[in-house]
Amino acid sequence: MVPATPLPTARFWRSLEGGAVACGLCPRRCRLREGQRGYCLMRGNEGGAMVLHGHGRSSGFAVDPIEKKPLHHFRPGLAVLSFGTLGCNLGCRFCQNWDLSRAPAGRDLAGAVPPAAVPRMALDRGCGGVAFTYNDPVVFHEYAVETAQACRERGLATVAVTAGYHNPEPREEFYRHMDAANIDLKGISDAFYRTHCAGRLGPVLDTLKYVRHGTRTWLEVTTLLIPGANDAPADLDALSAWIAGNLGPDVPLHFTAFRPAWKLKALPPTPLATLLEARRLALANGLRHVYLGNVRTLEGSGTVCHGCGHLLIGRDGYRLTRWDLTREGACARCGTPCPGVFGPGPG
Template sequence: MTSFNRRQFLKSSLATAGGLMIPRVIPEGSFLGLSENASAAPAQTGLSHVEAKYYKKLEDEEVECLLCPRQCKVGDRERGYCGCRENQNGIYYTLVHSYSSPPNDDPIEKKPFFHFLPGTKAFSIATAGCNLNCKFCQNWELSQVRPEQIKSIYLPPEDVVSYAKDSGCRSIAYTYSEPTVFYEYMLDCAIAGKRNGTKSVVITAGYINPDPLMELIREVDAVKVDFKGFTEKYYQDICRAKLKPVMDTLELLAKNRIWYEIVYLMVPTLNDNFDDIRSMCKWIIKDLGKDVPVHFTRFQPLYLLKNLPPTPVSTLDRAREIAMEEGMNYVYVGNVPGHPGENTYCPTCKKVVIGREGFTILEMNLKDGKCKFCGKVIPGVWN
C-alpha cells in the first residue's frame, strides 16, 4: 500500500511507504508553548462551498437534507448529523468536495472486494464525516470529526483520476469514512473516472436514500455494503441508525444488477447471535440471491467498544457454516489472515478458484470468469 501526502502531490510523484494516514483531531503546535508559539490564525484546512444535490428548502432559512434516511432538518449556520454539510443562509453546502484526507493505493482485497478485479489496486480517497456513529468504528478519527479538524488535501476529481492512473490503480475507492456524506465529490470523481477508463467502487454502510443511490449506481462499478447487524435494536444502539433503509439499499443494488458484496462485522455479544445470522442469511438468499458474497469479519476493540474482546475465530467459522448451510455460495472470513475462509471456492467442484492470504492473491484458477476445473461461471467483475 502506498500513502500520498501533500508534498508528494505537489511534486506529482508517488511515494511507496506508510499506512493509512489518519489525522489527529488537534491543530498543530506546542500547546505548552502557547504563549510563545501559538498564533491567532485558525488552524483550519480548506472547506468547499459546493451546493448539495439533495435537499429542500424550508421556511425561515431552514433546510431538510434528502441525502440519507436521517433527513436532518438544519437551521441556518448549523450542520447536519454528518458534520460536513452546512446551511448557510438557507442554502445547503457540502464542505468537503475535493478535499480528501491523504489517499492510498490499497489492494482491492482490503475493501474487501473478492469478486472485483482481484489483485488490482484501488486509489482510495475519503473525507471527514459520517452519517452514522458506530461504536466500533476503526476510522473514527476521520469519520467522527468535522472537516476543519483534520488535514486534507485539495484533490479535485480530475486529479483523483490522474493520480489513480499514474499509480497503476484500476479503480477509485470511496472509503475509510462514509462516502455518502461526500456524495457530490464521489459522484464527480466517478464520472471523471468513467471518461478515462478508471472504475469506481463504493465502500459504504448503505445508509442512503433511493434517489441519490440510483443516480450514483449509474456511475460506479461496485458497492461494498457494511451490513452492521440484523436487528433494529443493534442498528439503533450501536450505530445510531436504522436497519430497514440498509435492507432497502441492498435490494435496490440487487434489482439494478450492479456488483456488490456484503461485510458483516461480528461484534462479540452484540450481533453474534446465530439465530439472527441464520435469519439474515435466509433473507439474503430470498431477496438478494445466493451468489452475493458475504464476508464475516473479525472485530477488534476500538473507539467506544474497547471493553469487548476480538471476535473468536470459532464464531466466524460458525457464522460461515450457517450461511453455507442455508445455501450461500460465496462466504468468507475476514480479518483472519491465513484462514481457509479467505479463499473463493467453486460451488460445483469445491476446488479453490482464487487462493488468498490476507490481501495477497496466492493462486488464480479462473479463466474467462469460470472455474478452471469445471467451467462453473463465478459471478463477479473480472476484467
C-alpha cells in the same frame, strides 16, 4: 483582504420557513437552521442554502489491493487508489475509523484535490480503479459522483465502500456511477442499528435489494461480528438467510473480526470460532461464497467453485496465490461459471 471562496451548494435538499433547510440525502433528513451542520458534519446551512464542507478535499490517499475493501469477486488483484473525506451519517459505537467519521468540524483536510485530479493520481500510481472509502461516500455524494465520472472517462473502475444508509433518489444517481460496492450489513435487527449505529435497519435492507436487483453494480456484503452484540447464532442464521432469500446465493458475504475500538474498547476481539460458525450457517443457508476477514485462516479465504469444489482463487491475506479461472470467469476444471467480474486474469 481576499474574500473567502463560497462553499459549493449541495444537492437533494429543500428550503423551509425562516431560512431553515431540510436535507434529503439520507434517512436522517436533518433540518438545519442557519449556521448548523447536519449529523454527517459535511453538509450545512449557510444563508438559507445547504452547502458542502470539504468538497474537493480528501483526508488522505493510499494504494490498496481491492481485496482490502473487501471485494473478492470484482477484478481480483486490482490496485485501487483509496480515499475519503470526513464525517458519516451513522454513529457506530464500534467504528474502526472514528477519528475520520466523527471528526470535529474544524479538523483540517488535505489541500484541494478536484475530481479530475483523482484519476490522474490513480494512473500515476499504477492503479486500475478508485475506491471511495475510509468514511462513508454517501456523505460526500457530489464529490464521489463527480470523481467517478472523471474516472470512467479514463477507463478506471469505481468502487464504493458504504453502509448503504441512503435515500432512493440520491441512491439511484450514486450507483449509476459505481462499478462495484461493498455494503455493510451491520446486524439483522432494528434494535441493533438503533442502539449501536444511531440508525435504522430498513433503509439498509432497501439499499441492498436496490443495488442487487436494480443496478449493474457488482455487490458484496460485509458484517463485522461484535461479541455479545450481533454474533448470537440465531442472528447469524437470520442474517445469512435474509441475504440468500433477498439477494440470492451468488452475492459474496464477508464476516470480519471485531477489534476493540472507539466506544467499545472494553469488548474482546471476535473469537475465530464465532467466525467459523457464522460461515457454516451461511453456507447451510445456501450462500456459495462466504469469506472471513481480519483473521489469518485458510478457511474462508479462497474462492471455491460451487459446482465441483475446486479452488479457483487462492489468497494469503490480501495476496493472490492461485488463479484457476478461464478468461470467461468459469472453473477451469468443470466449466461452472463463477459469479463476479474477472477478466483474463488478476488485475
